[in-house]
Amino acid sequence: MSDKNRKDSEISLPDMREMFEHYTSVEDDEKPAEQNEMEKIAHKYLDGGDAQTEDETRHESAAAPEEERQEPVGVSDLENGGASDISEPEVKPSAEPKPDNVYKFIPPDDLSGEDIPKVTEPEYPTHQAFDDFDMPTDSVFAVNLSERERGSLREYEREVSENEKNSGKRKGFKKIIGGIIPMKGDGVSEIIRKIVFMVAMVTVVISAGMLINTYFIQPNIVENDINGIQPEEKLPWDEIKAKYPDVDFPEGMQLKYAEAYTQNTDLVGWLKISKLKMDFPILQTDNDSYYLKRSFTHRYTDLGNPFLACENSVKTLDRNSIIYGHSTRASDKIFSKLFDYRTTRGFINNPIIEFNTIYHDYKWKVYAVFITNATTAEDNGYFFNYIWRNISDDSFKQYIKELDSRKLYTTGVDIKPTDKILTLSTCLYEFDNARLVVVARMMREGESEEIDTSLVKTNPNPRYPQAWYDKLNKQNPYKNANRWYPN
Numbered sequence: 001m002s003d004k005n006r007k008d009s010e011i012s013l014p015d016m017r018e019m020f021e022h023y024t025s026v027e028d029d030e031k032p033a034e035q036n037e038m039e040k041i042a043h044k045y046l047d048g049g050d051a052q053t054e055d056e057t058r059h060e061s062a063a064a065p066e067e068e069r070q071e072p073v074g075v076s077d078l079e080n081g082g083a084s085d086i087s088e089p090e091v092k093p094s095a096e097p098k099p100d101n102v103y104k105f106i107p108p109d110d111l112s113g114e115d116i117p118k119v120t121e122p123e124y125p126t127h128q129a130f131d132d133f134d135m136p137t138d139s140v141f142a143v144n145l146s147e148r149e150r151g152s153l154r155e156y157e158r159e160v161s162e163n164e165k166n167s168g169k170r171k172g173f174k175k176i177i178g179g180i181i182p183m184k185g186d187g188v189s190e191i192i193r194k195i196v197f198m199v200a201m202v203t204v205v206i207s208a209g210m211l212i213n214t215y216f217i218q219p220n221i222v223e224n225d226i227n228g229i230q231p232e233e234k235l236p237w238d239e240i241k242a243k244y245p246d247v248d249f250p251e252g253m254q255l256k257y258a259e260a261y262t263q264n265t266d267l268v269g270w271l272k273i274s275k276l277k278m279d280f281p282i283l284q285t286d287n288d289s290y291y292l293k294r295s296f297t298h299r300y301t302d303l304g305n306p307f308l309a310c311e312n313s314v315k316t317l318d319r320n321s322i323i324y325g326h327s328t329r330a331s332d333k334i335f336s337k338l339f340d341y342r343t344t345r346g347f348i349n350n351p352i353i354e355f356n357t358i359y360h361d362y363k364w365k366v367y368a369v370f371i372t373n374a375t376t377a378e379d380n381g382y383f384f385n386y387i388w389r390n391i392s393d394d395s396f397k398q399y400i401k402e403l404d405s406r407k408l409y410t411t412g413v414d415i416k417p418t419d420k421i422l423t424l425s426t427c428l429y430e431f432d433n434a435r436l437v438v439v440a441r442m443m444r445e446g447e448s449e450e451i452d453t454s455l456v457k458t459n460p461n462p463r464y465p466q467a468w469y470d471k472l473n474k475q476n477p478y479k480n481a482n483r484w485y486p487n
Contacts, residue, residue, distance in 0.1 A: 222303050222333060225296040226281060229263055231256040231270055231356075250358065252315075257358045264296055268314045269357040271306060271323060275350050276337040282323060282355070284308040292326070302326070303334050311389055314357050317442075318389040319396065320421050323355070327426040327436075335426035341369045341438050344409045344456050351411070351451045353440050355422055363449065364422045364440035367415050368407035371464055374433040379465035380479065386423060386437055388486040393417040395487045402484045403439060405463045412455025415441050431467040 180198065182191045233256045240258045241249070247262050261267050266283040283291050283305055291307040293300055306325035312318050325335030340346030353364045376383045384402065391399065396417050415421070420442045428434035443449070461477070469476040 221301045229260040272354040322423045363443045365413045366440045367413045368403045368439045370406035373465040378467035391486045410457045431471045
C-alpha cells in the first residue's frame with residue numbers, strides 16, 4: 001500500500017483482511033451498498049490496490065445512482081460510529097497512530113485500540129542475512145539449485161553440525177576444568193575445596209603409579225633380562241670364541257656359562273632353589289651398591305640383581321661367601337621367596353641350595369635361619385657381624401654358637417670348623433633395617449642330600465636385636481649378653 005493511502009485511510013493490509021471477512025459474513029440476500037463498496041476497496045487492497053488513490057475511489061462512487069450512492073465505509077467512519085444502517089459497536093475515537101505503529105492489528109470486536117501493546121517491525125542486522133549457500137537445503141528454499149550446489153550445501157551443513165558438536169565438547173571440557181581448578185571469581189571456600197581436591201587427585205595418581213611400577217614394571221624388568229640366558233652348553237669352546245672374539249673368557253670357566261658371560265662379564269655364578277623357583281645369575285663388581293638398583297643388563301630397577309660381596313673370592317671361595325638380594329612385601333621376586341625359610345615347613349621343603357660358580361658347581365645344606373639388624377642403632381649399639389669372609393677356626397666355633405642362639409629352629413644339619421658356608425642376606429620388615437639371613441654349609445664329598453626331618457625343632461627363645469623386642473613391647477633377655485666379634 002502506498003504511503004498516501006496509509007495516511008488517508010489509516011488502515012493496513014491485515015486490518016482490511018479482517019474487515020473483509022467480517023462484512024462478507026453478513027447473511028442477506030441483497031448486500032448493502034456500504035458492503036459492496038467495502039468489498040471493492042478490500043479487493044483493491046488485496047489484489048494490488050496500492051496504485052489506486054482516494055480520488056479514484058470517490059470517482060467510482062459518484063457514478064452510481066444518487067439514491068443508491070452512499071459514502072464508502074472507511075476506517076474514519078468506523079472510528080466515528082460507522083453508517084447509520086450498519087449495526088456496529090460504538091467505539092471511541094483513537095489517537096492518531098504513530099508511523100511505527102501503523103501495522104498493529106485491531107480486532108474487529110474492539111476497535112478502540114486500548115490496552116494493545118505497541119508492536120514495531122523488528123530490525124534484522126544485515127550480517128545475519130543468508131548468502132546463497134547459507135540457505136536451508138530443503139526443497140522449498142533450494143528448488144533452483146543444481147546438484148553440485150545442493151552437494152555443497154549439504155557439505156556445509158555437515159561442517160556446521162560438526163563445529164557445533166565440537167563447540168559443545170569444548171564447553172563441557174571447560175566446565176569440568178572450572179570445577180577443579182581455582183578460577184577468577186571463586187570464593188575462598190571454593191578455592192580451598194578445589195585445592196584440596198587437586199592435592200588428593202595428585203596423591204591418588206602418584207600412588208597408583210608407584211603400585212603399577214612395584215607390582216608390574218619392576219618385576220618384569222628383572223625377569224625379561226634373564227630370559228634366554230640359562231646355563232647351557234650350546235656350542236663348543238672353539239665356536240664360542242670365534243663367535244665372540246672380543247670377549248676375554250676366564251681360564252677354567254665352565255662352558256655352560258659362556259653365552260651368559262658374553263651378555264655381562266660381571267657374571268660369577270648361578271643361584272638356584274628349585275621348589276622356591278629362585279633361579280638367578282649372580283654378579284660381582286668392586287662396588288657392592290652397583291647392582292642394588294641395576295638388572296643383569298645394567299638397566300635401572302628397584303629390585304636390582306643378586307650379587308656376591310665384592311671382597312669374596314670366586315675361584316677358591318672364602319670360608320664365608322655372602323650373596324645379597326632385594327626383597328619386597330609387594331611381590332615374591334628376587335629374594336622375597338626366602339621368607340619361606342622363616343618356618344620349619346619352608347626348610348623341610350627346601351633344605352638344599354645350589355650356588356655354582358663359573359668354575360665349579362656346589363650344593364649347600366641349610367644350617368640356620370635368623371633375624372638380625374643392619375646397623376648398630378637397632379641393637380643397643382651392637383651389630384652382629386655375619387658378613388665376615390675368613391676367620392680363625394676358634395672364632396668360627398664361637399660364630400657357630402652365636403648362630404645357635406639366634407636361629408629360629410634347629411635343622412639337624414651339623415657343621416664343622418673346616419666347613420665353608422654360604423650366607424644369603426635380604427631385607428625384612430619386622431623393624432627398621434631388619435635382615436633375614438639364611439646360612440648353609442657346603443655339602444661334603446659323597447654326602448647325601450637327604451635330611452632327618454625328625455631333628456627339626458623350633459627354637460623357643462631365639463635371640464633378636466633390641467628393636468624386635470621394642471616393636472612387640474617385650475623385655476630383651478639378651479640385653480646384657482656377651483657380644484661376639486670376628487677375628
